[in-house]
Amino acid sequence: MISLKAREAHPAGGKVTARTVLITGGNRGIGYALAEEFVAQGHRVAVTARSGEGPAGCLTVTADVTDGASLDAAYALIEAQLGPVEVVVANAGITRDTLIMRMSDEDFDTVVDTNLGGAFKVVKRATKGMLKARFGRIILISSVVGLYGSAGQVNYSASKSALVGMARSLTRELGSRGITANVVAPGFIETDMTAALPEEQQAEYKRNIPANRFATPSEVAKVVAWLASDDAGYISGAVIPVDGGLGMGH
Numbered sequence: 552m553i554s555l556k557a558r559e560a561h562p563a564g565g566k567v568t569a570r571t572v573l574i575t576g577g578n579r580g581i582g583y584a585l586a587e588e589f590v591a592q593g594h595r596v597a598v599t600a601r602s603g604e605g606p607a608g609c610l611t612v613t614a615d616v617t618d619g620a621s622l623d624a625a626y627a628l629i630e631a632q633l634g635p636v637e638v639v640v641a642n643a644g645i646t647r648d649t650l651i652m653r654m655s656d657e658d659f660d661t662v663v664d665t666n667l668g669g670a671f672k673v674v675k676r677a678t679k680g681m682l683k684a685r686f687g688r689i690i691l692i693s694s695v696v697g698l699y700g701s702a703g704q705v706n707y708s709a710s711k712s713a714l715v716g717m718a719r720s721l722t723r724e725l726g727s728r729g730i731t732a733n734v735v736a737p738g739f740i741e742t743d744m745t746a747a748l749p750e751e752q753q754a755e756y757k758r759n760i761p762a763n764r765f766a767t768p769s770e771v772a773k774v775v776a777w778l779a780s781d782d783a784g785y786i787s788g789a790v791i792p793v794d795g796g797l798g799m800g801h
């Protein structure tokens with residue numbers, strides 16, 4: 552089911568270099584669409600999730616991104632089955648929205664530990680192999696609200712803007728070794744995360760988005776897959792918005 556050929560024909564007709572790709576949070580939403588896209592392009596794909604499964608054609612490994620030991624075990628399994636991770640997409644994320652006056656320390660810590668600490672733990676484990684291979688693609692899934700700000704999301708927005716500093720520092724540390732590190736900042740995407748918002752709020756958000764709609768997860772996946780491709784080898788430390796114009800490129 553998983554192709555191990557070095558180069559695969561892309562369904563669109565071009566050629567892509569098949570890579571070992573790890574996506575966190577690949578059992579639903581954006582992560583699931585990312586896995587589908589990478590599988591369709593002929594890559595060897597592993598997803599982590601705390602529950603459930605990634606799409607057909609990928610290896611699903613149970614792991615919690617806040618738990619270093621479970622990530623160590625996940626990496627050992629992925630490396631044994633698919634080889635060293637060449638592309639890592641830190642996608643797993645959560646929200647615990649409320650106004651700052653009501654936000655508990657735990658609401659803050661849990662979101663930061665998952666969205667920021669989880670990205671750090673996942674990326675760190677990929678870098679050894681990337682340095683050895685002198686190739687790597689690190690892609691951190693942030694959010695438009697990381698730089699735009701959002702009332703009721705002090706924890707989430709802080710965790711997402713911090714990913715920009717992480718990608719830029721990784722770029723400075725690892726850029727000379729063929730490794731790129733970029734941030735993708737989606738706007739509102741049709742997933743469980745946005746479905747949880749009250750309808751009135753969804754309509755209000757759409758009024759403020761120049762594209763006047765939410766995006767599909769696949770629209771994020773295409774951009775991430777391109778950033779992981781050979782064509783994007785000279786892009787690093789960038790924040791790529793996929794937000795229908797909401798953040799105006801920040």
Ligand code: NDP
Binds near residue numbers: 742
């Ligand atoms: P979903 O809520 O649909 O899915 C979240 C994913 O993250 C699930 O796979 C979940 O796994 C995983 N996850 C959460 N916590 C952990 C953890 N501790 N360890 C391992 N996996 C975990 O989210 P989306 O698909 O909507 O979002 C994906 C990413 O995109 C997130 O980082 C989010 O912040 C970002 N984003 C989303 C936007 C949107 O509009 N949807 C907009 C901008 C950014 P499990 O099911 O096992 O808990």
